[in-house]
Amino acid sequence: MARPILAVRPLGFPWETPDPFLFCVHHRDAYPAGNEHLGPAASLAGRNLGQDFEIKDGWRMYHGNVVPGFPQHPHRGFETVTIVRHGYVDHSDSLGATARFGPGDVQWLTAGEGVVHSEMFPLIHRDAPNTLELFQIWLNLPGEDKLAPPHFSMLWNNDVPHANFVDGAGRTTDVTLVAGSLDGKRPPPPPARSWAARPDTDVAIWCIRMDAHAAWTLPHATHPAAVRQLYFFRGDALRVADDAIDQHAAIRLDASADVSLVAGKTECEMLLLQGRPIAEPVVQYGPFVMNTRAEIERAIRDYQRTQFGGWPWPKDDPVHERDAGRFARHIDGRIEKPVRDYP
Incomplete structure (x- = not known):
């Protein structure tokens, strides 16, 4: 055999991942207790804020200056699947959708023709560590779906079998x-234009x-x-x-x-x-994944011209109130919450 x-x-x-995936990032950060701004209750001296990807004291700020995470940034041509194991993620996007999700929850975001979103890691516990662990998987889209309408969905932990x-x-x-x-x-079905669908x-x-x-x-x-x-x-x-x-x-x-x-x-x-x-050509330039260099150049021009719909939030790194709980607000204004919240 x-x-x-x-x-x-x-x-x-x-x-590294095989086609149809683009890559997977495994984030593990042992964040300390949070301060009044939902950032770390610790000194940020010596960190390259805005570009802090080097583990120091067991954690990183990534592109965040106050709260760890990734302030607004664009995507086109693929999907992100974010699986949270520990900690919380506050999501906001150019479609007007927003959410807080946590351990066992999964966010599935089809960037398609273009979306801008932020992914911040609020440190909601003031009297205990705020360990964060998650996978973010980039799943490619075929050429015929790379300009599909963007789509945001949540798979809450009680719905994931x-x-x-x-x-x-x-x-x-x-x-x-x-x-x-x-x-x-x-599991619940993936977005309609996903390769997984x-x-x-x-x-x-x-x-x-x-x-x-x-x-x-x-x-x-x-x-x-x-x-x-x-x-x-x-x-x-x-x-x-x-x-x-x-x-x-x-x-x-x-x-x-x-x-x-x-x-x-x-x-x-x-x-x-x-x-x-x-089994199609893959051309990637930062947050854009297309089939040809010409399509990448178009993505850059489109983003510069339209900002993929603009950013409707007052800050580049929005986070929710400490006691907001887990929820999702969809682009149609519908509020969705898990059947069971954490004790």
């Missing part, structure tokens, strides 16, 4: 399904957690052209088929094969990205 592992690479920043498996020794594997079905479980693309975004020493078989993909990559990012070791992986790594797998996974001495966590490649 052929070896199911096609390649193993150390994790970098960002994580889990598939649970127990091995012969009673050890559990839990799979959180952001995209793609498993064991009869299916097509029935023949076999896109899967799964967060996998395994008890120490747990064993589980990852089933093969359904589409013969699908590609998949497994990101082992937490735990001491992982056995993939007959191979022992003793460092955190991006593992390219043969998507046509079932693959046995066995966790090491500690709990293990992985992110699985899978899908049929779009």
Whole structure:
């Protein structure tokens, strides 16, 4: 039987991804208690504010000057899928949509023809640390959909399904399904113009957690052209088929094969990205991802001319009140809240 592992690479920043994905960023910041402005209650001296990407004291400000995060910036030609594990994100965009989402929630944003948004990380706890951990995955759009209307949607934690498996020794594997079905479980549908919305693309975004020493078989993909990559990012070791992986790594797998996974001495966590490649040219310039250089130049001109609808918020880095809770306000003014908020 052929070896199911096609390649193993150390994790970098960002994580390299196969087509149809563009990349994945894994943010982990041990923020301290927050101050009255929802920023860190700590000195910011010595930080390159506005461009603070170097870990100092366990955290970064990124492009934020008061609150960590990413003030307004444009996108065109792809989608962002943001999966929050710890902490909170305050979103605002040029469509007029805004939200606060937190642990277990997923935001799916189709940039399409163009959107400007901000992603700030409010430190809402004044008497405790504000750990932030999230994945942001960039999923490409095919050429015919790169200028689709922008779309903003939320998948609240109580709507994101889990598939649970127990091995012969009673050890559990839990799979959180952001995209793609498993064991009869299916997540809410992605945006209509997403590559993941097509029935023949076999896109899967799964967060996998395994008890120490747990064993589980990852089933093969359904589409013969699908590609998949497994990101082992937490735990001491992982056995993939007959191979022992003793460092955190991006593992390219043969998507046509079932693959046995066995966790090491500690709990293990992985992110699985899978899908049929779009197989079109990719030209990226910062926040724009198109098929040709001419399309990139047009994106720059369009943004300079229209600001993709303009910025309707009084600040470049808006955040909500400390006690705002989790919510989403859509472009039609509709307010959406999760069924259950955190205690």
